[in-house]
Amino acid sequence: MSIKTPLNTSKRILLGPGPSDVHPRVLKAMATPLVGHLDPEFVGIMDDIKGMVQKTLLTQNHLTFVVSAPGSAGMETCLVNLLEPGDEALICIQGVFGGRMAEIAERCGAKVIRVEAPWGEAIDPEQVKAALENGNPKLVAVVHAETSTGVLQPLEEIGKMVRDAGALFLVDAVTSYCGTALKMDEWGMDALYSGSQKCLSAPPGLSPVSFSQRAVEALDRRKTKVQSWFLDLSLVKSYWAGAKRTYHHTAPVSAMFAIREALQLVLEEGLENRWDRHRRNHELLKSELQAMGFEFLVKEGYRLPMLNAVKIPDGVDDLEVRRSLLNEYNIEIGGGLGKFAGKVWRIGLMGESCTPNHINMLTGALKAILR
């Protein structure tokens, strides 16, 4: 390793499961010289971010902020704060990320009840209903956009059941946030975490989160300390939302500059316009891919617009094609995760990567490679 090698990356087109392409305005904001993490100017930036996360989640929740670490840490933030040892947690699993929630909930000492759907399908609300009748969970968790399978999970019906049962409703919105309809308050969610690098198109490393008043009351009723100091909301909230901003950890200042600009771009476009754009481009990609003979993994009506899981045609070598896309065309798409490894491709159309130009680059390259 020479010590004088400058950073020398290729100009990638990011059409995988995230990160997505980042707007030049976001890159430029991120390169702004720093201010301190307790500077009054930075406190103002945190307030801007909080307000814009509330708007983009359609929530009034006071406890809305951005975790200083990637989406998986946002997931862990929600679970370690809302669960105590012995609590019952009902976790819906229809892919990798539901499984990860169950894994974390168990590490919190919770008694985990699993409600599972086959990979590539959505959870049937009737399954949740049955599980709620047989148990008494403190929390029910579900993934809105399962990035490992491309399934869009309908939330409204489940949300209502969970509320009626008196449980807390936790939603993984990492991939759906800013890319498809997501209405935190209207759909009765109590806790939600997301990621910066999907349809928001900020660099990875941050996780917007929000907690309802019911969730805050559950936090206040805890009998034990949160097992993570870094993610303990009773400490983090005085930094993000206290009258006096008490030092907890050093916030990633540059990443916050970036997410602020990415959020502004969303609001300038309009949240619903952005949802529509993702839907329209998904339709365009779908018709192009189907014309080429590709089949979608997920049945119509449950497909994510921003993460298209398609079956790899027989006789096509997964790695070879993805290597050609990357090396000859600078295009990244995602391979299959877990049981779908080698069987599906995951094509992301997220945020700045969700344009007809991106679709044309990809389909043109695929046609040439598969010819």
Next chain:
Amino acid sequence: MSIKTPLNTSKRILLGPGPSDVHPRVLKAMATPLVGHLDPEFVGIMDDIKGMVQKTLLTQNHLTFVVSAPGSAGMETCLVNLLEPGDEALICIQGVFGGRMAEIAERCGAKVIRVEAPWGEAIDPEQVKAALENGNPKLVAVVHAETSTGVLQPLEEIGKMVRDAGALFLVDAVTSYCGTALKMDEWGMDALYSGSQKCLSAPPGLSPVSFSQRAVEALDRRKTKVQSWFLDLSLVKSYWAGAKRTYHHTAPVSAMFAIREALQLVLEEGLENRWDRHRRNHELLKSELQAMGFEFLVKEGYRLPMLNAVKIPDGVDDLEVRRSLLNEYNIEIGGGLGKFAGKVWRIGLMGESCTPNHINMLTGALKAILR
């Protein structure tokens, strides 16, 4: 909140306890368009970073990487992985950060033995010796550079005792890393965490860490799962160090571009030259401040070069002076933490902020304000 307000920060001079000023090359690297977190090019960048962290820590440890979150998460990474419920942990406390380690160790279910020094003083190795004779700790933890008090803790003697006692030696090097002599292998450390935003002068948000072979063996002998999924080294290490880089979480790609460039700058300067620069500028600041009548909190010989704790003179209003420095001169210095709030200032001379020009700006401004 208007949605069309561009980011509009002042050009701050960062002379607090971190973040420090960031070199334009680092800002520029950070603004590079992204590549995917599993892209072969990014894997090469991770390898570059790992190699440069090894060089700057003077370690051969294979398990050396960068946690995708700030220094506090690096602290938590070390403790949650090395401790299991019931383990005995001897924690040296001479300020806020030693106290934080004890707090986290307790949340791991460890039996914590505290060895304390008055704030502003170093831990006496004899105290550690006595505690080792009276207990049987699995781990002994100490802060090398206590940012809350400005104390430089000598490590070699304690390190030898800890090794002789068969315990693991954990060091907080958040503020000392790249700013003063720090020799991981020679001084017998088993685990170490640092931060990106102090003497390395990268933006905050990352934590370089390293684990010795003895520490790795302790990880392998664990009987229970690590309570944090996000920080679980048995999972993280297959992403950073596995032959096949297995997806764990999405790495903060842009922040990694930045830390790579910051590490290159350190190696171009030369690690020992950088330590010398911090010492020389500390001497310069000291003579300037003493000529103005300031007293240091910490006695000679135990002072940190990069974090100068000075007593606020009688009759001087802490907040008013710091407000003037910030608003009239764009200079940030740190106030006192905990029991030193209102009593001391903490003046950082870290990385890119450690130059005679910075010292002249600060002392000139202070002279004018205190006139």
